[in-house]
Amino acid sequence: MTAEQMAEDWERTGQEPPPRPLDAIDRDILRILQTDGRASIRSVAERVHVSRANAYARINRLIEDRVIRGFGARINHERAGQGASAYITLKIVQNSWRTVREQLQELPGATHIALVSGDFDVLLLVHAPDNRTLRELVLTRLQSIPEVLSTRTLLVFEETDLDPKAPPAP
Incomplete structure (x- = not known):
């Protein structure tokens, strides 16, 4: 079954496929991005000791698998006028x-x-x-x-x- 067919299946049934297992490098990447969502691929790759292409592919897979749901800023709501x-x-x-x-x-x-x-x-x-x-x-x-x-x-x-x-x- 192709990725497109799996996506269509998910859309039709409303059930997501189970995520692929995470290894230690994936968990390190997640930890880095939680701390600094603006970290560059190069920086992430250097910190987890993989190539830039490998880091890029891993981050994309984590996004595809919906492990990473998005990137954003942590807001101080009071200072942003939401007291x-x-x-x-x-x-x-x-x-x-x-x-x-x-x-x-x-x-x-x-x-x-x-x-x-x-x-x-x-x-x-x-x-x-x-x-x-x-x-x-x-x-x-x-x-x-x-x-x-x-x-x-x-x-x-x-x-x-x-x-x-x-x-x-x-």
């Missing part, structure tokens, strides 16, 4: 995840959406300029989605991005 942040938990109508997810993706300031287990169904992280905007988002936008049964808002007082190059705490 109010909250985790919002949602209880939703059973089997409505896909519909709700599509609507949540359209929300201004939504930066992370997760389907979870436990006392609620969805965990949503949002950033807003101020509490008034955050309140409007919850009371007007979220609670007007028919499949959303209830919400709970947890204000974020302070947040810290974890450094991927730092060793885990003992």
Whole structure:
């Protein structure tokens, strides 16, 4: 089966093929790119001791396999004018995840959406300029989605991005 046929199969069934296994070099490449998403292919290749062509092929494979979902900047939301942040938990109508997810993706300031287990169904992280905007988002936008049964808002007082190059705490 060709790569094009596999892609068509995935599109038709909605099921992704399992990712190819990662070796130590792949994991080192991921660690480097997590720390510095702007690292050049040359720099990555030198740091993992492979040729530029090999590093380029590995990064492309990691992108194709959707191990790498994209490249971006880590933002200090407060300094970027988004001083109010909250985790919002949602209880939703059973089997409505896909519909709700599509609507949540359209929300201004939504930066992370997760389907979870436990006392609620969805965990949503949002950033807003101020509490008034955050309140409007919850009371007007979220609670007007028919499949959303209830919400709970947890204000974020302070947040810290974890450094991927730092060793885990003992």
